[in-house]
Amino acid sequence: MRHGPSPLRLVALCMFVAATAAAQQAPKPQDLPDAPAAKQQSQPQKHGNPFNATIEVLGRKSIFFPSIATSAGPLSSKQKFELFAGESVAPSRFLGSAAGAAIGQAQNSLEGYGQGWGGYGKRFGSSMATAASTNFFGTYLISSMLRHDPRYFVTLHGGVGHRIGYALSRIVVARTDEGKNAANWAGMLGPLLAESLANSYLPVKEQTAGRTFQRYGIRIGLNTGSNALREYWPSIFRNLRITKIAPGLGSNPGTKPRS
Numbered sequence: 716m717r718h719g720p721s722p723l724r725l726v727a728l729c730m731f732v733a734a735t736a737a738a739q740q741a742p743k744p745q746d747l748p749d750a751p752a753a754k755q756q757s758q759p760q761k762h763g764n765p766f767n768a769t770i771e772v773l774g775r776k777s778i779f780f781p782s783i784a785t786s787a788g789p790l791s792s793k794q795k796f797e798l799f800a801g802e803s804v805a806p807s808r809f810l811g812s813a814a815g816a817a818i819g820q821a822q823n824s825l826e827g828y829g830q831g832w833g834g835y836g837k838r839f840g841s842s843m844a845t846a847a848s849t850n851f852f853g854t855y856l857i858s859s860m861l862r863h864d865p866r867y868f869v870t871l872h873g874g875v876g877h878r879i880g881y882a883l884s885r886i887v888v889a890r891t892d893e894g895k896n897a898a899n900w901a902g903m904l905g906p907l908l909a910e911s912l913a914n915s916y917l918p919v920k921e922q923t924a925g926r927t928f929q930r931y932g933i934r935i936g937l938n939t940g941s942n943a944l945r946e947y948w949p950s951i952f953r954n955l956r957i958t959k960i961a962p963g964l965g966s967n968p969g970t971k972p973r974s
Contacts, residue, residue: 779807780945782854784866789892792859798866799855803847811937812842827918845913849934853905863901864890867945882942886935906934 775782781801790798802808816838819825828837854865868890870881889899910931914922921930 721877723936777948779805780806780948782865782867783948784868789864795859795865796855802850802854809847812839812846813952815842825918825921827920831840835932841917843912844916848912849906849909852908853901857904859902862892864892865895867942869946869949871949873936879943880948882946885942886939906938907931907973910934
């Protein structure tokens with residue numbers, strides 16, 4: 716039986732690299748989205764088009780979803796690497812892997828990992844490791860090579876059908892560094908490369924072409940649902956009036972958040 720490296724060691728290494736890179740670019744306390752900001756006198760703003768208006772609203776980085784775009788300009792390769800690092804240690808990543816490992820434990824998927832806390836730790840570690848390698852290939856490597864922008868650009872405009880359709884389309888449509896649309900090779904090939912790499916540490920029964928493509932399909936589905944959540948993430952906090960977490964949404968004094 717072939718033994719690959721432990722998923723816990725791999726995820727520890729990925730998290731160390733990601734955390735080190737993210738720490739180098741950690742925002743100052745006053746720039747954190749959760750930090751309260753002093754009220755300033757509102758000034759009229761000019762919104763040239765819906766895209767620019769959205770960027771003005773999302774003016775500060777999301778801690779939960781670092782991939783939500785907050786600026787219209789392109790990212791450098793270094794910034795794409797920093798985004799990969801931030802995504803790999805984001806709260807959404809930890810919660811997603813924790814929930815996925817719990818579901819896998821209950822269904823006894825990846826049965827080679829067994830049960831108990833040891834089995835749960837292996838499932839959690841393999842989930843974090845695969846997500847980190849997906850981000851490395853998609854957010855950093857392929858996006859840098861093709862000069863694509865790996866961020867998610869929220870629309871905040873249109874009805875539910877339009878916004879959900881837009882979120883679903885982002886699986887196959889990407890934004891280039893020049894602001895044009897292109898095939899989302901990073902989003903489609905990144906998970907496939909990551910799942911192929913996962914065969915080096917997953918149980919032997921998982922190391923087949925059929926299982927690899929099955930996991931790839933599941934990951935594409937999860938990414939699709941994640942896009943829909945990203946699309947409505949600012950709106951959720953706007954409607955709940957938790958503007959300290961989603962700053963800029965209804966933050967002008969005397970205005971009410973739009974529903």
